[in-house]
Amino acid sequence: MQGTWSAGGSVVLVSSDALRTLRQGFPVLERSAYLNAGTCGPLAWATADALGDAMARATVVGRAAAYYQTLQATHARLRAAYAGALGARPDDVALTTSTSDGLARILAALPLGPGDEVVTSTDEHPGLDGVLLALRAARGISIRAVPLADVADAVGPATRAVTCSHVSWITGERAPEDALRTVGRDVPVIYDGAQGAGAVAVAPEALGCAAYAGAGQKWMCGPVGLGMLWVNPAWRDALTPLAFAYGNLADPAAGLAAEPWPDARAFDTPALSAETAVAGATAAEHLAEVGWEQVFARGAGLADLLEAALRERGFDVAPREQTTLLSVVVDDPPATRDALAAAGIVVRDLPGRPYVRVSTGAWNDERDLERLLEVLTA
Numbered sequence: 001m002q003g004t005w006s007a008g009g010s011v012v013l014v015s016s017d018a019l020r021t022l023r024q025g026f027p028v029l030e031r032s033a034y035l036n037a038g039t040c041g042p043l044a045w046a047t048a049d050a051l052g053d054a055m056a057r058a059t060v061v062g063r064a065a066a067y068y069q070t071l072q073a074t075h076a077r078l079r080a081a082y083a084g085a086l087g088a089r090p091d092d093v094a095l096t097t098s099t100s101d102g103l104a105r106i107l108a109a110l111p112l113g114p115g116d117e118v119v120t121s122t123d124e125h126p127g128l129d130g131v132l133l134a135l136r137a138a139r140g141i142s143i144r145a146v147p148l149a150d151v152a153d154a155v156g157p158a159t160r161a162v163t164c165s166h167v168s169w170i171t172g173e174r175a176p177e178d179a180l181r182t183v184g185r186d187v188p189v190i191y192d193g194a195q196g197a198g199a200v201a202v203a204p205e206a207l208g209c210a211a212y213a214g215a216g217q218k219w220m221c222g223p224v225g226l227g228m229l230w231v232n233p234a235w236r237d238a239l240t241p242l243a244f245a246y247g248n249l250a251d252p253a254a255g256l257a258a259e260p261w262p263d264a265r266a267f268d269t270p271a272l273s274a275e276t277a278v279a280g281a282t283a284a285e286h287l288a289e290v291g292w293e294q295v296f297a298r299g300a301g302l303a304d305l306l307e308a309a310l311r312e313r314g315f316d317v318a319p320r321e322q323t324t325l326l327s328v329v330v331d332d333p334p335a336t337r338d339a340l341a342a343a344g345i346v347v348r349d350l351p352g353r354p355y356v357r358v359s360t361g362a363w364n365d366e367r368d369l370e371r372l373l374e375v376l377t378a
């Protein structure tokens with residue numbers, strides 16, 4: 001996708017009819033320049049309707065066998081939708097309640113014990129840091145944290161796993177994918193894909209990772225309480241999920257003789273309502289209709305254009321790559337966030353960092369970026 005800032009300051013970016021229709025489905029975009037999908041994506045009316053309809057049906061009809069049949073079918077639909085966004089097979093995708101949930105499930109399933117080293121980066125989200133802290137307390141692992149660009153180089157003889165962001169939530173920088181692909185041949189690499197899934201092309205098998213955790217409420221535009229965990233079948237034998245519930249077992253009636261599903265369903269969260277799942281599937285299918293390649297190109301294309309425009313105007317932008325996040329240096333991030341909010345522009349600040357972070361999705365348009373620039377340069 002090509003785009004430039006015209007001499008007059010407006011963004012010119014190729015935009016298909018499908019993208020224009022997509023934008024119209026998100027009511028929040030009529031009220032504000034919503035640039036915050038890195039926290040939570042915009043919700044479409046179609047998503048809210050799907051959730052409301054499912055809840056109404058359960059309310060009127062009750063929740064018995066038919067409810068659970070629908071639930072299973074809806075889970076399969078959601079799994080397929082998430083697999084489509086990741087570029088993966090549905091059998092390899094577990095349904096979780098969040099990125100953090102997926103990271104906890106997969107890291108706890110690794111055979112990590114006292115002294116085993118886990119390499120991570122110094123800029124991880126608490127959703128990942130928290131799991132590592134818990135594993136240090138419970139299992140005695142040691143944690144080695146280095147800048148994201150250096151995680152592959154930090155791997156040594158004591159390293160038993162590497163886990164880091166695929167896309168940094170602080171800057172929009174990407175992990176050193178090529179070097180980690182090599183590492184991943186011997187050591188499990190677990191990506192935190194909260195800012196990757198639905199935002200950039202992932203293709204986890206090609207990344208050579210053991211697992212990839214993503215969120216449903218961010219770039220997939222679903223409700224809070226949804227996530228995905230891709231589990232590489234090649235690593236399955238090395239993983240022991242810590243808890244199985246009804247849905248994780250191939251034959252739950254077998255009691256203590258029951259076996260887990262041989263695919264990623266062994267990692268599913270035990271409780272994902274049909275209402276939440278149908279909303280998440282509707283949201284993801286909506287984006288898939290536009291075409292994931294278009295969605296990825298448009299989102300990152302807008303961030304690239306914004307970066308160029310900000311730099312041209314003398315702003316410092318944190319080093320980033322072709323992703324949907326951009327962090328701009330400002331004197332007082334909370335005050336800038338609030339000033340932007342007062343003008344109807346939604347971004348976030350990052351605690352302890354000199355940035356406001358802008359998230360650009362396929363649903364954003366040139367005017368959203370211009371509004372941001374107008375306030376920042378005022």
Ligand SMILES: Cc1ncc(COP(=O)(O)O)c(C=O)c1O
Binds near residue numbers: 038098101169216227
């Ligand atoms: C890099 C990263 N990891 C993890 C999380 C936590 O995501 P979730 O709320 O889906 O657990 C976030 C959320 O902002 C994030 O940006």
